[in-house]
Amino acid sequence: xxxxxxxxAILALRRDRGSMVLSFVVPIAFFSIFAVVFGGQHDTVHKxxxxxxxxxxxxxxxxxxxxxxxxxxxxxVTQPASTKDQPQPAPYTAATAEDAVKAGDVSVALIxxxxxGTNPISFxxxxxxxxxxxxxxxxxxxxxxxxxxxxxxxxxxxxxxxMAEQGMKYTEQxxxxxxxxxxxxMETNLDRLRKIESNQSKGATGSxxxxxxxxxxxxxxxxxxxxxxxxxxxxxxxxxxxxxxxLFTATGSxxxxxxxxxxxxxxxxxxxxxxxxxxxxxxxxxxxLLAFTQLTLMFLWAWAVxxxxxxxxxxxxxxxxxxxxxxxxxxxILLASICRTRAQLxxxxxxxxxxxxxxxxxxxxRFLMSDAMQKAGLCTINAWAIDGFRKVFWYELPLxxxxxxxxxxxxxxxxxxxVARRIARRWExx
Amino acid sequence: xxxxxxxxxxxxxxxxxxLQVDTLIKRFGQVVAVxxxxxxxxAGECLGLLGxxxxxxxxxxxxxxxxVIPDTGQVAIFGFPAGSPQARAALGWVPQDLALYPRLSAxxxxxxxxxxxxxxxxxxxxxxxxCLDWAALQDRAGDLVSTLxxxxxxxxNMAAGLIHxxxxxxxxxxxxxxxxxxxxxxxxxxEALRSEGMTIIYTTHYMEEAERLCDRIxxxxxxxxxxxxxxxxxxxxxxxxxxxxLARLEGPxxxxxxxxxxxxxxxxxxTAEFTIEGPKEIAALLEAATEADLELVDLSLRRPNLESVFxxxxxxxxxx
Numbered sequence: 001x002x003x004x005x006x007x008x009a010i011l012a013l014r015r016d017r018g019s020m021v022l023s024f025v026v027p028i029a030f031f032s033i034f035a036v037v038f039g040g041q042h043d044t045v046h047k048x049x050x051x052x053x054x055x056x057x058x059x060x061x062x063x064x065x066x067x068x069x070x071x072x073x074x075x076x077v078t079q080p081a082s083t084k085d086q087p088q089p090a091p092y093t094a095a096t097a098e099d100a101v102k103a104g105d106v107s108v109a110l111i112x113x114x115x116x117g118t119n120p121i122s123f124x125x126x127x128x129x130x131x132x133x134x135x136x137x138x139x140x141x142x143x144x145x146x147x148x149x150x151x152x153x154x155x156x157x158x159x160x161x162x163m164a165e166q167g168m169k170y171t172e173q174x175x176x177x178x179x180x181x182x183x184x185x186m187e188t189n190l191d192r193l194r195k196i197e198s199n200q201s202k203g204a205t206g207s208x209x210x211x212x213x214x215x216x217x218x219x220x221x222x223x224x225x226x227x228x229x230x231x232x233x234x235x236x237x238x239x240x241x242x243x244x245x246x247l248f249t250a251t252g253s254x255x256x257x258x259x260x261x262x263x264x265x266x267x268x269x270x271x272x273x274x275x276x277x278x279x280x281x282x283x284x285x286x287x288x289l290l291a292f293t294q295l296t297l298m299f300l301w302a303w304a305v306x307x308x309x310x311x312x313x314x315x316x317x318x319x320x321x322x323x324x325x326x327x328x329x330x331x332x333i334l335l336a337s338i339c340r341t342r343a344q345l346x347x348x349x350x351x352x353x354x355x356x357x358x359x360x361x362x363x364x365x366r367f368l369m370s371d372a373m374q375k376a377g378l379c380t381i382n383a384w385a386i387d388g389f390r391k392v393f394w395y396e397l398p399l400x401x402x403x404x405x406x407x408x409x410x411x412x413x414x415x416x417x418x419v420a421r422r423i424a425r426r427w428e429x430x
Numbered sequence: 431x432x433x434x435x436x437x438x439x440x441x442x443x444x445x446x447x448x449l450q451v452d453t454l455i456k457r458f459g460q461v462v463a464v465x466x467x468x469x470x471x472x473a474g475e476c477l478g479l480l481g482x483x484x485x486x487x488x489x490x491x492x493x494x495x496x497x498v499i500p501d502t503g504q505v506a507i508f509g510f511p512a513g514s515p516q517a518r519a520a521l522g523w524v525p526q527d528l529a530l531y532p533r534l535s536a537x538x539x540x541x542x543x544x545x546x547x548x549x550x551x552x553x554x555x556x557x558x559x560x561c562l563d564w565a566a567l568q569d570r571a572g573d574l575v576s577t578l579x580x581x582x583x584x585x586x587n588m589a590a591g592l593i594h595x596x597x598x599x600x601x602x603x604x605x606x607x608x609x610x611x612x613x614x615x616x617x618x619x620x621e622a623l624r625s626e627g628m629t630i631i632y633t634t635h636y637m638e639e640a641e642r643l644c645d646r647i648x649x650x651x652x653x654x655x656x657x658x659x660x661x662x663x664x665x666x667x668x669x670x671x672x673x674x675x676l677a678r679l680e681g682p683x684x685x686x687x688x689x690x691x692x693x694x695x696x697x698x699x700x701t702a703e704f705t706i707e708g709p710k711e712i713a714a715l716l717e718a719a720t721e722a723d724l725e726l727v728d729l730s731l732r733r734p735n736l737e738s739v740f741x742x743x744x745x746x747x748x749x750x
Contacts, residue, residue, distance in 0.1 A: 260531075265530060272518060430498045
């Protein structure tokens with residue numbers, strides 16, 4: 001009695017390729033994608049980009065910068081990347097470094113001020129020398145913490161001489177002056193330290209010493225982006241989650257094409273004055289309006305409930321919203337034109353949308369991913385859309401700064417729509 | 431100078447015929463769906479395409495609608511190539527499938543299809559009202575299509591094909607899957623169109639529908655038109671003045687079939703069919719059956735119909 005039911009169900013499942021894919025391929029595909037994105041099994045460890053400006057140019061500051069450069073967890077940048085217009089750009093200054101953080105180029109910048117090297121070590125924070133400035137972007141809660149810790153580690157491992165000299169000063173200050181013999185022995189050992197430091201600066205790689213927490217170098221942290229914002233992650237998540245669901249909605253909506261093809265309504269429509277290009281363009285416009293309305297509602301909700309500063313960013317929102325809506329709408333039309341049935345569309349869209357969302361930063365900020373994954377994310381609509389919305393709502397950049405995101409999203413939309421139109425020829429005539 | 435056209439020496443150009451099909455061939459892979467069909471329609475005519483499933487009727491209809499590109503041959507609608515904007519405007523298509531938007535109401539469906547044909551404003555509203563009236567769906571205009579009965583959906587499907595008042599209508603088996611009462615309602619709708627002088631192509635595999643509705647009937651089989659004429663002419667060309675005798679005989683099955691075959695008849699669903707020139711031949715049949723020890727259970731005489739013609743021409747039944 002049971003076996004015939006099971007056999008029938010197995011037969012039905014075998015004939016339903018969409019269900020087969022959803023049942024067996026999608027879970028494995030997702031496991032693999034998430035293992036790669038979050039497991040770091042096939043990639044290098046993510047490095048933090050940090051701008052370092054050495055205004056002091058003292059021996060201690062150079063040693064500190066060298067120490068930071070040797071650290072495997074950091075990518076130290078001291079000058080902007082060269083371009084055609086500027087093959088040899090000027091090194092960063094405190095002002096240009098701050099601008100770079102504000103523009104979202106990096107999350108952290110370190111400024112070593114003039115005079116810091118006169119008294120670099122500050123065991124109790126009582127140094128009269130100026131402190132190192134750590135400029136941060138508040139939307140990235142992790143990078144400033146890591147850079148702060150690695151800065152202390154670099155100070156301990158790359159400036160033993162400074163530490164020893166400072167230690168001697170403290171000892172003399174609180175325990176009394178050294179005897180001549182003690183001073184002579186100290187100087188002998190300091191000479192040995194100088195030789196070690198000299199060898200290190202000639203090409204030694206990162207130290208294996210473990211750092212200890214604690215402020216041996218005085219650091220002043222300052223948020224240069226988002227210091228006045230109440231909820232630094234709201235705009236990110238409004239865009240990130242919004243784009244992911246836009247993709248789902250667009251594919252679902254475009255799937256109406258498949259329903260119409262199956263019912264014969266598509267044939268009837270195409271026998272009227274409507275051409276295939278007109279039909280697809282109509283569907284595209286509808287999907288754009290639907291997606292833009294969805295985004296608007298999402299951001300209005302974020303404004304009403306989470307105090308997102310929506311109304312002072314209307315122009316940027318409209319530009320990014322329309323470009324994003326165009327790209328996702330074309331994506332939906334393409335998927336619908338590729339698939340033969342709703343079941344196929346459901347399986348394919350689930351696979352693609354969740355993959356794009358994982359890689360593109362809708363589930364997890366891209367700046368926390370490895371460099372390779374960050375680059376892979378640039379193949380997704382999500383990444384470009386989220387970057388654009390971050391520029392608008394977080395970095396508050398002018399509209400002209402949105403040109404990379406706008407160009408890419410428009411190009412994606414145009415290409416996807418053109419491909420969809422080509423594939424849709426199968427519906428035009430038998 | 432006279433302005434009366436009748437007094438002019440210039441003879442007017444002949445108006446293009448509603449439909450001209452020339453040696454149309456369409457293949458799908460190895461299958462020849464339409465195999466060299468040619469036909470021409472007169473204005474106001476209702477032409478029936480009668481044939482079994484798979485005969486090529488729907489492919490022919492789709493080629494006329496411009497939805498199938500023929501391998502060879504041409505289709506012209508009022509002189510314009512099939513699929514051209516002028517041909518599309520002149521053509522109404524009622525597909526075999528229920529080509530409707532199920533989540534829209536009956537009225538919204540008609541409005542949508544009307545807009546696809548360029549109707550707007552008052553013209554659109556008038557067209558919708560006319561179609562709802564024609565399909566007797568005024569009281570269900572606001573109901574979603576998914577809630578309508580099968581017959582209502584069929585009527586709405588037909589109305590959607592006529593929303594733009596076409597001059598030539600293609601009806602592809604519009605009564606598929608409807609009950610007898612709804613079928614009669616659909617016949618009345620088509621007869622109303624005919625009375626208005628609409629040119630109609632009507633495909634069916636029901637002989638009764640073709641006989642009731644069509645002026646001329648094209649019998650289609652294996653992608654070809656094997657006969658095209660009025661019902662009376664088709665029957666006459668196959669049977670002249672002959673009639674058919676239907677006899678049910680009881681006896682050993684092998685013996686019955688051998689006897690029927692020997693007398694030039696054939697067995698269809700256990701009933702023997704004979705074509706006779708006159709009633710006098712009936713007596714001879716009865717006598718021969720008695721001599722062969724076959725018991726006659728039932729006997730009737732009928733005039734041959736389209737089914738008989740199809741059988742005569744193809745050797746198969748219409749619903750094979």
